[in-house]
Amino acid sequence: MKPLRPALLAALLACATPLPALAANLKATVSQAFQSMLYLPLYVAIDEGLFEKAGLDVTKETAGAPSVALSAVISKSAQFSIHGPEWTAVAASKGAPVNVVANVVNGAAVWIATAPDFPWTDVKSLKGQTIVTGLMPTTSTSLFLKLLKENGMSKDDVTLTQVALGTEPGPFLAGQAKVAVMYEPGLDQVVAKGMKVVLGFPEKYGPYAFSAVSARKDVDPAVAQAFVNGMQAAIRLMQAEPARAVAVAKREFPNLDPAVVEAAVKRMMSEKVYPDSVDISKEALTLGLDTQIALGNLAAQPDYASFVRRDFIAKAVAGN
Structure with a gap:
C-alpha cells in the first residue's frame, strides 16, 4: 500500500476535524425616527445580543423624523424603520410597497400632567386653559385633540x-x-418636580398600535x-x-437622571405601553389609525391581512 501524499493527507485530516460553527452573515439596518424610550425593545434586542442570537447583525441609525426613517426603507438604504404605523399606512395608500412586521409600542403612550394646585375633575376642567404640547404632527397632540x-x-x-418634541x-x-x-x-421629569399625572391614555384606550x-x-x-425573532426575544x-x-x-x-429613567420604564411597563409580544391585533391597529383618520391624515383603514405580516409574527411568537 503506497503512503499517502502529504497534501492528500492534510486534506483528509481537515475533513475529519470538526469545523467551528459558521457565523451568521445576515445583516440589516434599522432606521428609528428618534432615540426614544418608547423603542426600548429595540435597544434591549441590540444591547443584550438578541439579534445576534437570532443570526442577524443589526446597525441602528437615527433619522430624526418618522417620514425620513420610512423613506430609508422605501429607498432600500435600510431594511426596517420604527415609528408610528400611520406613516406606513399613508405611504402604502399612495402606492409605496411597505407594511408592518412587528409591534414595538402597544399603548397610547401619552399622559396629561398638571401643576399640583390645578383643580382637575375631568377633561372639561381644561376649558380656557393654556396647554403645552408637542408640535404637530405628533401623536400626543393628535390624541389630545x-x-x-x-x-x-x-x-x-x-x-x-x-413646542418641539422633548422640550415640553x-x-x-x-x-x-x-x-x-x-x-x-x-x-417623569416633571413628576419628579412635583407635577401630578391626571390622565393616562394607555389606561383610557387599552391596546393601541402606537409604534x-x-x-x-x-x-x-x-x-x-x-x-422579528430578535424583537420577540427582547420583549x-x-x-x-x-x-x-x-x-x-x-x-x-446616560444624560438623564437614572431615577427618572427607571420611573419612566416602570410606568410604561406597568401600564402595558410595551407589548406582550410582537403581535399587532386588528383592534389595536384600527384604534391607532382611527385617530389619524379622524384628523384627516389618513383616508381609510388599510387591509389588515396584507398590511400586517403575520407570517413573521406567528413564527417569532411560536419560537420564543
Missing part, C-alpha cells in the same frame, strides 16, 4: 402652546401653563424573520427581567 372632541370640546376651547417640560415647569400633554421621559417595525414587501424573508426578556430592561435604558439615555 381626539380627547377634546370625545368630550364635546375643540381646540378652540383651549390655547395650545406647541421647559415651559411647563417655568409656569407658562398649568397643563401639559407629554411623552416619557418628560412626564411598529415597518419593512418593504420584498424584504429578504430570512432577514425579516431574524429581526420576553423585558417581561421576565424588568431590571435588565431598566439597565439598558440607563445605558441608552
Whole structure:
C-alpha cells in the first residue's frame, strides 16, 4: 500500500476535524425616527445580543423624523424603520410597497400632567386653559385633540402652546401653563418636580398600535424573520427581567437622571405601553389609525391581512 501524499493527507485530516460553527452573515439596518424610550425593545434586542442570537447583525441609525426613517426603507438604504404605523399606512395608500412586521409600542403612550394646585375633575376642567404640547404632527397632540372632541370640546376651547418634541417640560415647569400633554421621559421629569399625572391614555384606550417595525414587501424573508425573532426575544426578556430592561435604558439615555429613567420604564411597563409580544391585533391597529383618520391624515383603514405580516409574527411568537 503506497503512503499517502502529504497534501492528500492534510486534506483528509481537515475533513475529519470538526469545523467551528459558521457565523451568521445576515445583516440589516434599522432606521428609528428618534432615540426614544418608547423603542426600548429595540435597544434591549441590540444591547443584550438578541439579534445576534437570532443570526442577524443589526446597525441602528437615527433619522430624526418618522417620514425620513420610512423613506430609508422605501429607498432600500435600510431594511426596517420604527415609528408610528400611520406613516406606513399613508405611504402604502399612495402606492409605496411597505407594511408592518412587528409591534414595538402597544399603548397610547401619552399622559396629561398638571401643576399640583390645578383643580382637575375631568377633561372639561381644561376649558380656557393654556396647554403645552408637542408640535404637530405628533401623536400626543393628535390624541389630545381626539380627547377634546370625545368630550364635546375643540381646540378652540383651549390655547395650545406647541413646542418641539422633548422640550415640553421647559415651559411647563417655568409656569407658562398649568397643563401639559407629554411623552416619557418628560412626564417623569416633571413628576419628579412635583407635577401630578391626571390622565393616562394607555389606561383610557387599552391596546393601541402606537409604534411598529415597518419593512418593504420584498424584504429578504430570512432577514425579516431574524429581526422579528430578535424583537420577540427582547420583549420576553423585558417581561421576565424588568431590571435588565431598566439597565439598558440607563445605558441608552446616560444624560438623564437614572431615577427618572427607571420611573419612566416602570410606568410604561406597568401600564402595558410595551407589548406582550410582537403581535399587532386588528383592534389595536384600527384604534391607532382611527385617530389619524379622524384628523384627516389618513383616508381609510388599510387591509389588515396584507398590511400586517403575520407570517413573521406567528413564527417569532411560536419560537420564543
